[in-house]
Amino acid sequence: MEPTRGFTGRARAADRDPRLPPGQYDAADGWPVLSAEVTPSLTAADWTFRVDGLVTTPHTWTWDEAHTLPASEYRGDIHCVTSWSKFGVRFGGASLDAFLAAAGPRPEATHVVAYSHTGYTTNLPLSDVTGGKAWIVWEYGDGPLPPEHGGPARLIVPHLYFWKSAKWIAGLRLLDHEEPGFWEQNGYHHRGNPWREERYSGD
């Protein structure tokens, strides 16, 4: 693209923070809320998380049961497709590996649909949520995860754009094929790797 007349950019390419994927800006202290639906009135007592589909043992965890799993945290950066990134955040909860180990994925399982208590869905390859790459979290910083950011508990898959990190997570269904979720049906990319700028279908 030809340069835009008069545009120099606030952040020069030369001193651009290497943590910033292409096309992103640093939201600094801000944490924009982006959800298309009404924030649900969901308490910890009402929250459940289920893993089913192509597993040997479908299982549903209550809040207290989920908290008996080994504590695990993510410290690092997050990236939203709307072009903000946020550095050095902390989420606390349990690794998704712990939930999956209890349910026992069958060998033919290749993909998952993550779904929320609101009905929101998003699709992911199973390999993107296993091996220490995804968490179910109920803490942000030192406190509980705020409701508008998905509290009491959400999925986080921080190596992908954040629409994959379903708020108010209700469950994961394991499938042997890919099944586009809410934004994927609305023109977003099926995978969403921020370093490859996989924003929209066709990117």
Place this chain on the structure above:
Amino acid sequence: MAGTFVPPTRFAVPGRIAVSNRAASEWQRATVVDVRRDNTAGTVSTFRLKVPGWQGHLPGQHLMLRLTAPDGYVAQRHYSIASPPEEGGEIELTLDHVPGGEVSGHLHTVARVGDVVEVRGPLSGFFAWPGDRPALLLGAGSGVVPLMSMLRHWRGAGCPVPLRLLVSARTREDLIYADEYGDETTVVLTRTQGRLSAEHLAPFLGPAQPEGGWEAYICGSNGFAEHASRLLVAGGQPVDRIRIERFG
């Protein structure tokens, strides 16, 4: 899609709205053909762009706008489309002048008629309103922008379904598109009248609502979106008939 998993809840993509994915992935040249102020405070302006390859949009959709520096550095942001679909290859964006804003700041202080920027879109059908169902629109500040696209479409295309707009602004000077509102619009000036309340919504909810009920669209800051969506739910509006676009 046989066997598609449906979660045990109601919220879903509106299946009746088809969105072109091809347009979303292509950057197109857009020429600035007009710039005008849209509130008396002078903090909001509309940029009219000529986009020869524009495929058309639905009211409520947004686009991504990109600026490129001489060394290849790019900055891009999402903006709602303010104009209705009826204007062919020209579209309008209405932007707050965000102090220090990298993209909005450039557009407000540097850009002029004849400049070329890049856009891709339209994007996302979720917040779109094709004009086929009664629409109850709630906007605050620049959150009124995608709702204005709906209002203009409703008027211009003569949509047969009812449409009502409640727009909230701090003061009359901050109000965007002040000259364009008619009987369909309720203006709430928060500095003098307080924030949007259940009383403002009461005339539209309950027995007075149109056949089939409203499709509700909320756009504004997250604080406004949370407040307005709670009021709607408390007033009986089904949660799966509320669509929200949150501005940062």
